Amino acid sequence: MAKKILKATFENRCNGCELCVLEVQRQLGRVGLTDAPIRILRDSSKNTVYFHVDIDPSVNNLNLKEVIKVCPTSVFEIMEEEDEDTYIG
Amino acid sequence: MKIPTSVKNILEIDLEKKTYHIRSRSDLNDILGGVGLSLKLYSEFKEEKPVIFSVGPLNGFFPFASKTSVMFGVKNKVYDYYIGGSLSSRIKFCNIDSIVLLGRSKSEVFIEIHNQEVTFLDYGVEFESHGLPGKRSLIEFKTNKYLLDNYFRFSGSEADSILHYKKVLGIVISGSFNFTIPDQKEYDELYKQILQKYQRLTVEKGEFPSCSGCPMGCSKSNIGEKNGSLLAHSLVGCNFASKLFNNHDLIISCLNILGYEYTHEDIEKYLQTLYNLKKDYIFQ
Numbered sequence: 128m129a130k131k132i133l134k135a136t137f138e139n140r141c142n143g144c145e146l147c148v149l150e151v152q153r154q155l156g157r158v159g160l161t162d163a164p165i166r167i168l169r170d171s172s173k174n175t176v177y178f179h180v181d182i183d184p185s186v187n188n189l190n191l192k193e194v195i196k197v198c199p200t201s202v203f204e205i206m207e208e209e210d211e212d213t214y215i216g
Numbered sequence: 217m218k219i220p221t222s223v224k225n226i227l228e229i230d231l232e233k234k235t236y237h238i239r240s241r242s243d244l245n246d247i248l249g250g251v252g253l254s255l256k257l258y259s260e261f262k263e264e265k266p267v268i269f270s271v272g273p274l275n276g277f278f279p280f281a282s283k284t285s286v287m288f289g290v291k292n293k294v295y296d297y298y299i300g301g302s303l304s305s306r307i308k309f310c311n312i313d314s315i316v317l318l319g320r321s322k323s324e325v326f327i328e329i330h331n332q333e334v335t336f337l338d339y340g341v342e343f344e345s346h347g348l349p350g351k352r353s354l355i356e357f358k359t360n361k362y363l364l365d366n367y368f369r370f371s372g373s374e375a376d377s378i379l380h381y382k383k384v385l386g387i388v389i390s391g392s393f394n395f396t397i398p399d400q401k402e403y404d405e406l407y408k409q410i411l412q413k414y415q416r417l418t419v420e421k422g423e424f425p426s427c428s429g430c431p432m433g434c435s436k437s438n439i440g441e442k443n444g445s446l447l448a449h450s451l452v453g454c455n456f457a458s459k460l461f462n463n464h465d466l467i468i469s470c471l472n473i474l475g476y477e478y479t480h481e482d483i484e485k486y487l488q489t490l491y492n493l494k495k496d497y498i499f500q
Contacts, residue, residue: 142433144426145302146279146411148350152394153404158277159309159394166350169302169365176367176425181350197411199421199431 129207132187133194135180140200143167143178150197154189164189217311219395221475224253224313229327229334231382232319236334238312248478249273250452251296252490253314254287259493262289264318267378269307272451275429276308277395278470279411280457282427283441285449286370288378294497296449297375298441300427301368304452306353309391321383329389339385347388356386367425371440374500403473410460410470419456430454443499446490447483 135141148163160166164186170177180202186194195203224244229236247253249272257268267288274281283298284307307315310331324339328346337343347354355364361376363369370376397403411431414421419434426433434456441455448454448461460466464480471478478486 142424142426142431143302143428144431144433145305145428146431149429153400153407156400157394157396159392160305160351161309161392161394163350168349176365178425199426199433200423 129209130187131191131205132184132208133182133191134204134206135182135202136204137200137202138178138180141167141178141180141202142200143169143176144199146197146199147180147194147203150194151186151189154193165194217393217395219397219475220311221477224249225311225332226257227310227312227315227329227332227334228318229316230318231321231325231384234321234325234336238332244313246482246486246489248447248450248483248486249275249313250285251287251446251449252486253450254285254296255294255490255493255497257314257316258287258289258294259496261316261318265289265320265378265382267317267375267382268314269303270314270452271304271307271312272449272453273474273476274451274453274470275304277397277474278407279414279429279431280417280460281451281453282430283449283452283454285452286375288375289497290374290378292498293500295372295374295500296443297371298444298449298452298455299364299368299370300430300437300440300454301353301364301425302428303353303355303364303368303389305428306351306389306391309351309393309395310389311391311393315389317382317384320381324383324385326386326388327384329387331390331392343386343388348390348392351392352388352390354386354388365425368427368438369440371442372500397473398475399473406469406473410466413460416459417454417456418459427454432456446487450486450490 453461
């Protein structure tokens with residue numbers, strides 16, 4: 128059976144607002160950044176600011192539609208991933 | 217952890233002695249936060265030329281509460297500035313309400329704050345590698361000005377001058393406390409209601425780096441603010457969202473959901489006190 132997984136397909140659009148981080152944390156019943164299944168990492172080593180969206184697989188147990196909805200720049204997509212078992216036998 | 221609603225946590229950092237104290241003060245409870253807290257602490261510490269960073273009760277918890285109050289004095293003038301970026305949420309997730317930098321360091325120094333602990337680092341360390349990934353804000357002196365996360369600036373060069381005078385070349389703040397809300401469901405609903413009100417902001421949506429908790433990515437996020445609405449800047453909300461943050465009913469709802477017991481009368485009384493306190497100083 129296909130499993131729905133969250134991908135930051137358009138990471139280059141991320142504006143660093145962290146609404147996705149706060150959304151997944153709210154779904155887990157907390158406010159803060161520790162143990163968040165999504166992290167926004169700022170790369171400020173160059174002359175401008177880039178954001179890297181770090182996703183832990185545990186996010187896929189949450190309501191992904193709400194994560195998609197909260198992102199103002201449509202960074203995320205929900206993809207379908209076949210279970211390895213599908214291909215056995 | 218529960219939100220501490222009956223005390224304000226003040227981190228005092230003595231730059232000359234390289235020491236620090238965290239004080240949990242219940243006597244500051246009548247003060248909402250942000251500009252009010254900065255001003256009260258400025259009046260207490262003004263002889264030590266403080267630079268004060270303060271957040272309010274909504275930072276980190278509600279959308280558009282994305283600024284940090286920065287207050288300091290030069291000669292007879294008091295500067296009332298605000299900076300955006302991720303700083304306010306990091307300070308809040310350190311479980312700190314205000315950071316007070318006192319005196320002047322004898323040598324150039326970097327300050328690392330992790331929750332309520334402070335490390336003084338000598339100039340020359342690889343400062344950018346400090347702090348916790350995804351949980352940090354970095355203020356750093358670059359060429360002739362300070363930048364927060366390499367993009368956001370203070371709203372005036374006087375802030376750059378006083379930090380440089382104090383020989384603080386950088387501050388990295390990592391907050392790793394998670395908070396629980398008494399009524400999570402109600403909080404979630406109110407959070408989403410407020411987020412949907414982005415059309416009431418007096419700034420256009422853009423494609424620039426955004427402040428934490430704000431979806432707008434506006435072209436003005438990097439330049440900070442000066443002065444503005446006392447209530448919005450007590451919370452500490454963005455001045456472009458002051459239509460939202462001047463709605464007392466909405467603010468009371470937000471505060472009550474987080475466990476604060478402020479009433480309309482408390483807020484009116486607080487604003488009057490703040491207004492009177494402001495009269496003692498010449499603001500820029």
